[in-house]
Structures are given as C-alpha cells and as structure tokens.
Amino acid sequence: MTLPQELDASRSLLDHLVMDLEGKPLGRVDDIELEAVDGKPPAITALLLGPLALGPRLGGRLGTWWVAVGRRLRQDASAEPPRVPFVAVTELRPGEVRIGLLRSEHEPRLMTWTRDKVIKPIPGSGGAA
C-alpha cells in the first residue's frame, strides 16, 4: 500500500498504535517531527514516541512535568524522544501505523526494565531462568 502524499496527521497518525514488522506494538505516535518545506505543507520526517514526545502535546504544567519524568527515566537531561524515521512506515491503517522495524531490536526501556526487574524474579514468569 503506498502512503498518501498528503495526510491529516491528527486523523491518520497521532495517537495511533505503532506496530512492528511482526505486528507487535511498539507504543503510540505521541508526536511527529516536521520539516518546513517552501510553499508546501511541512513534511513529516519522523514519528516520536515516549514521554518526551507526549509531554509537549499534553501541554501546560502536566506536560512539563511529564517531560521531566521522561528525562529522569533516561537519566539524561538533554535526551530527545525515541524517533522512528518516517521512511520506516510501511502502512497506514485505521488506528495503526505499521513500520518495517523489529521491536526486539528497538525495545522500549520500560519494557526491558519491568521484564528484568519485576517479572523475571517472580517464579513462573515464562522466561528463561
């Protein structure tokens, strides 16, 4: 399926689920990265995920605090949100954005952390000992 040349980001992209090559969810499109183009609507260059991206969209004090939480989680004050280049997008569906990457290669930090620190220590979690 070819992607449309123009799209309404708020209807077709924002807050949609990001699904990887195997159909596993990576997260949601919390924000998008735009690049100004002369005389035309801006071009979408990347999908942005995570609290650092969602914070500004939430706005206000809540948003500022959200971003601060995200920065602390990454232990890096100048961190930028995880970025999926728009070229990786393979398909747009209602509510979903499919990308040609594997989640296992770009695993969200919280997922790794909770798996290692919370889930694996509990017996019977289904993980390798």
Next chain:
Amino acid sequence: MSRLLSITLGVLTAIGGFLDIGELVTGSLTGARFGLSLAWVVVLGVVAIMLYAEMSARIAAVTGRAVFDVVRERLGPRAGLANLTASFLVNVITLAAEIGGVALALQLASDVSYLLWVPLVAVLVWVVLWRLPYGAMEKVYGLLGLALLVFVVALVKLHPDWGGLWHQASHPRVPTGEGHPTWWYYAIALFGAAITPYEVFFFSSGAVEEGWSRKELIDARANVVVGFPLGGALTIALMAIAAVVLQPRGIQVDHLSQAGLPVAVAVGKVGVAVMLVGFFAATFGAAMEVALSSGYTIAQYFGWSWGKLMRPVQAPRFYTVCLLSLVVATGLILTTIDPVKLTEYVVVLSAVAFPLTYFPILIVANDRAYLGDAANPRWMNALATVMLVVILAASLAAIPLMIATKAGL
C-alpha cells in the same frame, strides 16, 4: 451441538459474572430499605450494559481495537489521560472492594477474620492471573457464580405476596420515612454497580485478544442478551428476599452477613452454603477481571503489549501494572476500612467517571470509517443516546447527592 454447548456455557458464565460485590451489597441494601421500589434501576442498568457491552465487542471484533485504544484515539491524549486516571483509580478501589468481598465470604464460612483472609485472597488472584489457564478459570468461576440462583429459590420458598412485590416494582415510590434525595442516591449506587466500566474494558479486551471476528460476535450477543438480563434478575431476586425478610424487621444491611439471612430463613443451611460458594465465585471472578482491567486500560493508552493469555515476559509492563494495582488494592483493604462501606462509596464515585468511558464507545460504534456496515443501526443509536443521557445525569448528580444525603444516611 457443541456450538450450542459453548453458547450455553457463555450465557451461564455471563449470569454469574454480572454480579459482584457491588450488586450483592447494593441489591440487598436497597431491598431492605426501599423494598422493590428501585428494581427499575436494575432493569435500566441491564439495558445500558447490554448496549455498551455489545458495542464494545462489535468494535473489537470488526476493528481489533479495545475500549482504551478507542478512548485515546477519539478523545486525544489529554482527555484520554484524564479518563485513564479516573478509571484506574476507580478500578483499584473496586479491586479492593472485591478482594474484601471474597475475604468476607470466607469469614462467613470459617469465622476467621476477613483481614486474615485478604492476603491469601490477593495471592490467589495473582497466582490465577500469573499461571493458571485463564479461559478455564473464567468458566469455572462463571459457573460457580450460578450458585447465586439460590436467591431465586429462596424467594420462591418464602411464598411472598407476588402481587404486592410486582406492584412495588412497577409503581416505584419513595417509601414513607425515607427522603427523596436518599432514594435517588441509592438509585445511582445501584446503577453504578450494574454498569461498572471494568466490565466493558474486560469484555472488549478479551474480544480483541481472542481475535473475535463477526462469527464470534453472534455468540457474544447471545451471552449479552440472555446472560445479562438473567444476572439482573438474580439481583432483583436478592432485592426481593431482602424486602420480604429484612424490611419488615427494620434490619438495615451493613454487613454481607445480613444480606444472607433471608436465604437462611428460606432454605436453611444448605442454602447458606450454596450462597457462600456463589459469593466467593462472584467476587473472586470479579477481582480477576478488575485486576486485568487495570492493566488493560493503562497498556492500551500507552500502546504496550497486553493480554491475559500472554506469558508475563511477553507483556511485562502490563503484568507489572496488574501486580501494582493488586498490591495497592490489598493495602487499601488492609487499612481495615469497612469493605461494605467501601463498596457503597465506589459504586457511586465510579458513576462520576462514566460518561468519559461510554461516550467514546458510542462515537466509534457509529463511525462508518471504522466499522463500515457494522456501525450502529438507528434504533440502537437512539437507545444508546438515551442511556448516555441517563449516565450523564447519574454522573452529575452523584457527588452532590452524596454530600446532601451524607452518603445515604
């Protein structure tokens, strides 16, 4: 033949599954205090939950999206977050009430303090979620919940004045000696108990996870259309036996034990034993569902992997949230807060968050871009909109009435 069996199983599961600590407490309490004058609220609640459960299941089957996917996509991240926070809070408190309910049922069977049972119950819930095959568990608890049919048996054996009961139910009137605001307050409580959002979160998430297509939708509709009303009928039976046995004696229901006295009167020890099995099954089943719903709502908002059928290592953030909510809920009930009072408060407070949950469902169920020809027919829209107005009214009146009546005093 096996399809008929599976539909029957589904219906039976839905009957027992309709009742949880909310219905047990509010049903008995209102019956003892107001007779059957609030029975119409149960009917209203059943209609509302049938509509919205069917819609959310249809959305799940046709689009593969569960309720909180829909909420964020439709309301946006800010409103979605407000909804999420409110829903999660209500979920955790409801979970505390359900765990309390299981512990109370165990106390009634053993005379061992419910507080000692609480940690065991929490661990049991966790073990079931963690390890045991969920599908089988769900059916077991659903079927055991049918033990609550003892309410109907009790009602029949009490040889009540059926005409009088019918008159009370069909001509709702505030009983003498009770105030109007209190009556309406308990109407909201009953309504809130019938349409708790976790049921919808759970139903739609299960539909998505099990990969329902339109074929499964037909069976699901049977469950909803037959199971929920029968569950409502069980609630009304509970209300009626309280009206027949407790109301004339002026006994107010402050404890789960009082709710069961009419069964003892009518059916004796066997009835009580069966009823306790039913109490246990209904509240334990609900505790599992609410714990999972806490995970579903958060995981769906943020776009994490989720699923009760997934191994924990496949969906670690989801399981972590479920565990966290179980821990917090257990802590809450261990503060020795009265589980029955907690139940009464949470069913009313949860009414406040209803519109945020149900409104997006109605919107998406109408969206032809999402659902195509499976979108709502006009009659369903009309009915669901009326229900939404009722839901909105309940949500707006809940807190003021709670203050005005001092929580139903």
Next chain:
Amino acid sequence: MTGSSCCPADRSAGTIAVAARLLVAAAVPMATMSAAACAGPTSGLTDYQHKAANSAEAMASEVQTALLTGQLVLDRRVQQDYAATTASNIDDDASSVQQTFDSRQPPDSAAADALRDRLDTAMTDATSAISDMRIAIRRGSDSDIRAAVRSLMKALKLLQRLQSVA
C-alpha cells in the same frame, strides 16, 4: 506477593500526584460525611429528637438482626460460623451506635435530658442483650440463646417506643 514498588520512582510518584489530586476531590465529600458522622453539637430539641430517633432505629436494626440470627440457630437453619460472625459484627456495631449517640451534646433542656436517659437505658439493655446473644451463639447453648432472645425482645420494645419520638 512482592512488597516492592515496581516502577521507576518518578513515574509512580507522578501517578500518585495525579491520584492524590483526584482523591482530594473525592475526599471533600468524604470528609463532609465523616464530619457529619462524628457527633457534633446538636442545635435545638427537634434536631436532638431526630438524631435520637435515628439512633434508636439503628439500634433496633442491630437487635432485630441478633434476634433473627438467634432464631435461625435455634431452628438449625444456619451454620455456627455464619451465625457467630454475624453476632460478632452486630455486637461491634451496637457498641458503636451507642457510643456515637452518647457522645452527642444534648441541648440544654430537661426534655432533652429525659430523652437521653431513656434512650441510653434502652441502648444499654440492647447492647447487653446483643452481647449475651453473641456469647450464647458462640457457646452453642440453646438455653442461653433463648434467654438472650427474651432480653432482646424487651430491649426492642423500649427502642421501638423511642423510634417514633421525632
């Protein structure tokens, strides 16, 4: 069951902050209710009579529950554990109903004092009969239960007269 918090500290701190805001919003009505439930000074005789009638009604409910439970035990229609749990619950409730009423400041009038004395006597009889019933049920003694039934019925009569005061 692990007791440790699962999530990185800040995220849970954040959720707690939002939750705290919501709880505060919910706490206002709850605080109002608790304040109302805590006995404050009562203004006027009518108000006091009203509260007295409510207390009498609440105590009557406890007495009736104890009566019904005792009767069910005598008729062998309820299990021992169930009856014992019920009786203990009611015992605790009854004490607290009496305590709540006793802690109310009556208005300065002879009528109020008379009412207080009558109700206090009735409630003392009731709580004592309810305790007797609890003990009798736990002992499994039918004769003790019957004796408790008699005391409960006497207390009930007193309470019922006081319920119609307001």
